[in-house]
Amino acid sequence: MSTTDEIKEELDSLIDDQSKLIELATDTDDTIKFGTKYQAWYSRAIKIVEALAPERLEEFGSYYLIDPKRKVMDVSNYVIQDYIKAIGARKNSYGEELWDCNNLIQIRVVNQVQILASLRSRIDSVLQDVTGHLFADLQDKELEAASKLIKASPRAAGALAGVVLERHLQRTADNHGIKLRKKAPTISDLNDPLKEKSVYGLPVWRKIQFLADIRNLCSHQKENEPTKDQVMELIEGVNGVVKTVF
Template structure:
């Protein structure tokens, strides 16, 4: 709404004409009742937006600020190139000559404010990315913890349980890899091999990695399903180290 408010304050007749043409007289009246004053609301918006950008996009803070603040060094002249939002809030208009030819005025703040809006919009993607990063870190920590538990089980010769737990970690990780790449399976309960095939088909892993994951899936199946044959210590050591490798190299 602030963008509309600034447009209206700079070009009231044109703004009114365009809104009425698009929405009609009654809608225009309702719209105008909701339209804030740019001068009255901008400072609050600026302070809140700057704090958010400082948190999520710290490298863009200076760019955001310079759209608003006057430069610290005195300007020899003020024109469209160096007119800032602070000038607009002070109602500054520059003219020249005895005929008072207009050089620049509040309308020059419109592209400045548009740039600020674009920087602010970028924080949304950064926020989503930050949440993604946090999720990945938490999950990686959880996987490390579960693999640590699998090692402890293996050290105490509970090989089948250790292999089964490592298999769960591998399955979860491959599921996350598919989610990261927006890949889905119609199967309700996909297995390691299902995920493995899908990520190979989409060139996320190469043939050696695919075969290695197949090998790990075989050990997992031995631990989960084959009660006649017991997994060996070597099987489980390979399983745990292999899963650890995959969780740190396949994303």
């Protein structure tokens, strides 16, 4: 199961728990069962919200956490933490509770579940952004390593830069849903379909073909040694492609 599927499964499980939590929040005199179930649920849910929608984390927590600045408890600031601590509603001069704690807590739970439900559509894009940032960071480090490697071995430096380019084009093809016949496509195998699908135009295609030629010189043509200038041009060219082609 992929990471995306695991997160979706966990999110669906949390959403499905709504009915059970609401059912348990019916007896103000027995909040232990609700508290036990809810505390475990909240610990799981807060991680999902933090990962997928940090901008809604404060809102999500406000339905549970007591506001430290609260001076007087009323219907607007009575929260789930109050209920779990068995703190009841304020009473009037006749000893009658001013609000229905059970109903109010059920509403708070529903509000939290609605936030979780709204996040399902964001899973793919959020994970893609995270993966993309990590991938870009890795590419930068590999190209930096290739630049340092030129002094010791231009051939090895060029081969490393070629791997970065090949892997980036593979990821770009995946992002655009381009199916490839070969299980291990080369730069040229990737370059043609990307141009055909209008991911980029002829100038970029020619540039990538040129870079592929230098990469092949580094990786395959043992009779000819690549020059440092050629390898530096390859590294700079790959850096330009990974920054502009997605």
